[in-house]
Amino acid sequence: MNFPTIRISQLVNLYVGSHNIFSKSMVLKTLDDIYQAFEITVDPYWEDHYTFGKVSKKRMKKFSKKFIDLVIINTLVPLKFCYAKHLGTDWNEELIKLMSELGKEDNSIIKNFDKIGLKTKNALESQAKLELFTNYCSQNKCMQCAIGTQLLNRNT
Numbered sequence: 802m803n804f805p806t807i808r809i810s811q812l813v814n815l816y817v818g819s820h821n822i823f824s825k826s827m828v829l830k831t832l833d834d835i836y837q838a839f840e841i842t843v844d845p846y847w848e849d850h851y852t853f854g855k856v857s858k859k860r861m862k863k864f865s866k867k868f869i870d871l872v873i874i875n876t877l878v879p880l881k882f883c884y885a886k887h888l889g890t891d892w893n894e895e896l897i898k899l900m901s902e903l904g905k906e907d908n909s910i911i912k913n914f915d916k917i918g919l920k921t922k923n924a925l926e927s928q929a930k931l932e933l934f935t936n937y938c939s940q941n942k943c944m945q946c947a948i949g950t951q952l953l954n955r956n957t
Contacts, residue, residue, distance in 0.1 A: 806852055810843040811864060826877060827884055830895065832902050835877065839869045870903050874924050900925035910934050917952065 818841070819825055829835045842848075842863045849859040864872075878896050885892035903924035905911060911921050914930045921927050933946060943949030 811841050811862070814843065815839070815841045823880075827881060829877075832873075832899065835873060836866065836869055839864050839872065870924070871906075873899070873903060874906070874928065897925060900928065906931070919948065 816822065819838070826838065829838055840863065842861065848862065849856055851857055878900060881892055882896055901923050905921040905923055906927040910931060911927050914934075915921055919930070921930060933948065937943065937946040937949060943953060
């Protein structure tokens, strides 16, 4: 499903099928509304192709829930935050609620936090831990981080 040709076809269908996509996406409030808005398939040609001219087994090719979650986390929430700031309004509670309802990200950084006993419940927590990792763990600033100092003092 991650073939560039498939993603481009999905993106084209999203763009063609959703006039004023930016303004429509800014008013989406619930996860169900967002999932419904991103129920995008491909043109019929791509149902049995991954690349041009090479026929493959016919499959329904649509955005997976996991892919939509990543779009929400990495695109929709930051866009909504910036747009609200531009308007001079505060959508923070709505965005925090949305991130709290999303499942946690599945990557090695989050798995390592979970291994040391810091269980991650949702996307809000996984984003916070990714931020901690980037700004503290990867820069060896353990003594400036509450989690780092707690882990280091645990052994003494």
